[in-house]
Amino acid sequence: MPSRTLKTKKSGRSAPELIFGDLWNFDPAPETADPKLKTSYDLFIDGKWVKAKSKKKFASINPANGEKIADIALANDADVNSAYLAANRAQKMWGKTPGKERGKYLFRIARLLQDKAREFAVAETLDGGKPIKESRDFDVPMAAAHFFYHAGWADKLEYIAPGKRVEPIGVVGQVIPWNFPLLMLAWKVAPALAAGNCVVLKPAETTSITALKFADILQDAGLPKGVVNIVTGASETGSAVINHPLASKIAFTGSTEVGKKIMRSLAGTKKKMTLELGGKAANIIFDDASIDQAVEGIVNGIFFNQGHVCCAGSRLLVQESVADLVITKLKTRIRMLKVGNPMDKNTDIGAINSLAQLNKIKSLVAAGVREGAKLYQPECVLPKTGYYFRPSLFTGVTQSHRIAREEIFGPVLSIITFRTVEEAIEKANNTVFGLSAGVWTNKGSRILKMAAELKAGVVWANTYNKFDPTSPFGGYKESGFGREGGRHGLLDYVKLS
């Protein structure tokens, strides 16, 4: 095996060093488009805005500065019941609407999302803290792409399972997480509508704004009343959505802990279920990989969306012969990341989604330090208010450290070394999760071997965090079951006979 270490400096000279100083600092470049928000939101049930029967509201907070964005209605059991009754009424009509007609609505929704892309991007960043360049270049365009893709399927459903009769399941209850609020909505709502199902959707309580803005799009698109109902609230609202008897299927994306609770409460019912839960993905770097591009992939894998990504490459497995080189280059690279105001177009890492999440990250990082792993964080000035966390690397991590086993869901990378291909596979699979993995090597045959042996729903080769509506996404083991996207995702929204 070739040795890929950089030669050390000649004696008598100080080590050459790159200076990333303040010679050319970029001025603030804030996105200034109006997100067109209301100060107060009600529930969207049966095609119109209705006051919550609970008479209660909760505040949605901008995590970048801790300020309130809007008051949002808190749905109780009675509100969720109204939503299901509306969906159930609409189901009789929507399930019989020809696919071609359903497709028209989906195309309309997709185009309206594109039209309003900029205000949706600003709203998403305001509410969730993710960098504006990510909501602008990833979240919103991908959400529109999912509606376009499924619009195309709506009149071709008979081709997803040749020889079988394809029918809608019925009313679907959907509970989505706070890391990609609009995109997760699209992943859930688009296939459900294409397949002829009606929806009761509950967005996460910290990030409901874009779902509520999406309700306006549904009205503009003329979608028949009751086909999509949006109820907002926290975990109690969520369990009302999940346990309602009119739900034929539950689709949930979120933590493994909550996923297990849902499985327990649905056991013994006829409800179908898909769960997309946590992850602790291995991003595996072999010594023949193109190192600079692998470093880029590591950064993209763990620091994308502040690491609030279920498929984040949070465990870096690097071959011992290149470990020093990779870690050195990685440290240099993360010094270039700009942490700060999410609304600034140059920000690479925005705000942590909530105070609760920030505290969770802090406590796991403290556990890592306590257990003896070595922490590296670049010097960077964080804003004084709001919830922020420095990009962090842990070296000297072993399989038994908590930071190698538990999902941190933040910008924290645990670096583990390995010696051989078999050891890499063994370590990568040594986790309760199995959502995704990355492999970096120039050897094609090794990529195929790894893809076959890694117990992960998605294996990326020489890239990371790539998504497409045509590509099914989902997990093994405690990362859940069922797929979203592509033909496989659609099969989870239909009844075959």
Next chain:
Amino acid sequence: MSARVTPKAMKRLFDTIGTVDAVGIEERVSKYSTRSIKNESKMWGLNCAVSMVDLTTLEGKDTPGKVASLCQKAIEPHEFSEIPQVAAVCVYPSMVKHARKHLGVSKIKIASVATAFPSGQAPLSTRLAEVKYAVAQGADEIDMVINRGAFLCGEYSRVQDEIAAVVEACGNSTLKVILEVSELETYDAIRLASFLAMQVIRDGDFIKTSTGKTGLNATLGNNQVMIEAIRDYYLATGKVIGMKPAGGIRSAKQALQFLTAVKETLGDNWLTNKRYRFGASSLLNDLVRQIQKQKTGAYQAPYAFSEAAESY
């Protein structure tokens, strides 16, 4: 990384310097284009870019008169405002003496292409004689082309020996080694050729993307491969190599993207014309136009800016 490369040692060199993943590097450079550079930082970047321009004319129809107007533009890019002078003018060897006459006591360097530019398909003795001629005429900098024919048929040591011979012929003049990236085609080959050159040139010499005479010239991707090579070589040996993308950079916006790449890859020490240059001609007027826009808040018509170099 210091020994000359024999064909057999080539695989070993590849193993040492590593490979480049094309998809990955293009994804990396696409992020430079999303950096939003405003206000003061934009002004600084534009002025910095002006000071890095090697204002170029390389045409069969070049005359002493054309070179004279090029030199005047180099000294005074815009007649009404404080805009820095460019780094150098870049001409053919036969034009060096005319440039010398017009530049007088200014600090602007004279760069001359040599070594049977752009093809390099002449005997080594002829190429070396051309270098010596340009130096004798007063060229401060020599832009040579590598022997792509030798590179592509695997004669790496020959490529390197020829560069070494040109280094010698340069005397005190700075050398810029043109890899002609579009003829090397792959990013792996560009990285390899960068190392072949860097191993034999001197501290302060440059590597350069292109002649500007082929279909594809400087791109953010090519630039990234070469500045990463420069960074890796610097960290391994302490030797400082400069970089010159040339050809195809026509707008101020592009120039700022290239400078962003430099800032984020090589750091502050390379944000100077001693270590980074733009081989360009029409770029200069767009930079000046954007600077005036920053100052006055309004765009002026292209004809409001003196035209002196339409080639490249």
